[in-house]
Amino acid sequence: MSKKISLADWQQQLTGATPESTNPANQAGLVYSTATGRIDASSPAVSTAEGFADGALRIRRETKGRGGKTVLTILGLTGSPSELSQLCTELKKKCACGGSAKDGIIEIQGDKRELVTTLLQQKGFKVKQAGG
Structure with missing residues (x-):
């Protein structure tokens, strides 16, 4: 007759994990990501956004x-x-509208191109309007 095994024991055998390694208290700051596995939370956040060759920001109006x-x-x-989030928050307050900052892009709700262009130029950014 076969030995009965609990679901937790079976999962531990499949993953090779020990009860100590699966205890959240022993993992001190580690976070799990399905894309890359365990990640050290102390690593600095790095922006994936890259600037344009001329160094100017592009302000584009979208409706699609x-x-x-x-x-x-x-x-x-x-x-x-x-820094991106902080700039987004400041622009939203000055424009009195909503918006978000993600993946190196700031989205501002509404067509406030002139105001956003002026605010960014006052902060020392070189700005170009792109698109319609």
Whole structure:
């Protein structure tokens, strides 16, 4: 007759994990990602965004895929995600609208190109308007 085994024991045998290694208290700051496995949380956040060759930011107006709503996208920003988020927050407050910052792109709701261009130029950015 075969030996009965619990689901937890069976999973441990498949993964080769010991009860100590699966205890969250022993993992001190590690986070699991399905894409890359375990990641050390102390590694610094790195921006994947790259600037344009001329160093200028691009402000583009988009309406496609947004239910007819107009959104400004600001491309070409470099820096950490926290700096990007801070700049997005400041622009949203000055423009009195919503928006988000993700993947190196800032999205501002509404068509406020002139105001956003002025604000970014005051902060020392070189800005170009792209698209319609």
